[in-house]
Amino acid sequence: MTTDVAAGLPAGLTTRALTMADAAAVTAVISAQELDDVGEVIIEEADIVADWQRPGYDVTASSIGVFDDDRLVAYAESGSGGRGDAAVHPDYRGRGIGTRLAAWMRARAGEQGQPEVGMPVPQGSPGDVLLEGLGYRVRWTSWVLQLPEGASIPARPLPEGYVVREAGPDEYEAAWTVQEDAFLEWSVRERETYAQWESSVVRRPGFEPWNLRVVADPGGVVVAMGLVQLNDRCAYIARLATRRDQRGRGLAQALLVDAFAVAAEHGATRSELSTDSRTGALSLYEKVGMEVTSVWVNRAIETGAPR
Template sequence: MNAPHDVRPARPEDLREVLAVFHAVDLDTAGETLLDAVDLEGFWSDPTFDAEHDTRLVFDGGRPVAAGSLFANGFARVDVVPDACGRGLGTLLADWVERRQRERGGDHCEQEAFETDTRTRTFLEARGYVPAHETWSLELPADATIAERPLPDGVVVRPMRAGEEHVVHQVVEDAFNEWEGRTPRAFESWKALVLDRPGMTQDHLLVAAAGDDVLGACVGMDGESDDEYWVAQLAVRRDQRGRGLAQQLLAVSYAAARARGRTRGRLDTDSRTGALSLYERLGMHVTLSFTSYRLTL
């Protein structure tokens, strides 16, 4: 680094400062902010996350200019605000992230780079990271709708009931754990990110069920802007796929959001799911694309 900087773990009261760093980088590389305070609070409340050991915040004259965070699944964010690039702060934090992950017994680290972010891609590749999978953010335009699908006899889409939380978590995990290289998420971590998220209602947590048998699940979340709604998780049991459950869950979830004034339906999908073409056929279009890079430690 060209000049001394203050580096310390982030504290709970630093959440807004960390978020400001993330936002500065996202606006520079993606043209929009992709994480809000509620999202970050959820990540920090995950019982596997310890801000004292799993974050670093870098200050220049009292101003936060870089942040590093390491999460339970080996995913890391290393962010340097644009006007502080070139000082070695990214290298400082990347060294720390990888060292910390080794201390935790992890065998890999993952970081993301947007398609147009040549600087981050070059940086990660120089450190030995290799592309693991592609991810796309999609949006359903405000003037488009997801067509409803008739469901098999006895199957309905309804809100998740009290007592079904563990079953819904298992449906999501079983589906997502089919992806190569994914680290499973324990129930308590999922609860912190989903069930304990402020503002969650029955419209945000939908299931496709035959009686008490949960066949699929859809988890929605209000976005940072007042018109934005994200489907964060959409999963159908392997033995129930191809019956229209995912499409109907998506249709009902977005319709409920629009009834509350959230007209922009969004979601992320990646190359491990094979679902991109489905979403595009339903009228969604790609707004952002990025690569997840993986480093074997």
């Protein structure tokens, strides 16, 4: 049976499973924690909704919230593929809440048949220190990079006949295919279905057709894709992938130039993206002038479930 979080909490705090109606409250807790840890808010409510509305994901069966009266002060969830997440409002740190949630997340993932569970935390943050002390190891490191104010990514001409543009609805499935083929070269997980991809991209709150960018070859075939999201005047490249046989031609760089330019036309004043040590792409982004603004580690632990 899943760990009883309430049994180890300070007096007055209660727990319950979450629902889609709690997305805004969860966003507020994560935002407060990010602001305290890295000095900026990265999450937005659309991220939570997009994750929770994915086909096959049961929010109530996979989450728990900690409440002080009616106020959500901490939460944890266990998703598919060993992906977990948790956050504690800075005002409630140091009371053992994070320890209880980490135990709950590990136990719940094991019940779901996941051999391990992990989550990203800012390197050196209280969450990082806590998870390390609980035996969570580092699976990979990731970096958030930003294009300095006034800088631009050098334009790189596309091969003859190639074009970079907004994806048409009839190309969404091709963009998904390019992304999944590329991501699964380094990511150890089940292949994301098109329905799951669509729910987190096309049906993500706030999605507009211009957000999804593609490079098409002379025959009109999609060979690279990029997804740019606009949040508080920040253009964020959430996905970027090139078909294996098309790499080394500057397609990814062309997508970055295009995506950031289009986002600027829609009001963006700064440009960001993230990458991790599994992709080997950090040097590529640094070479085009982007700078690391924060470092995160993905810490995981075995659950005891069979592999």
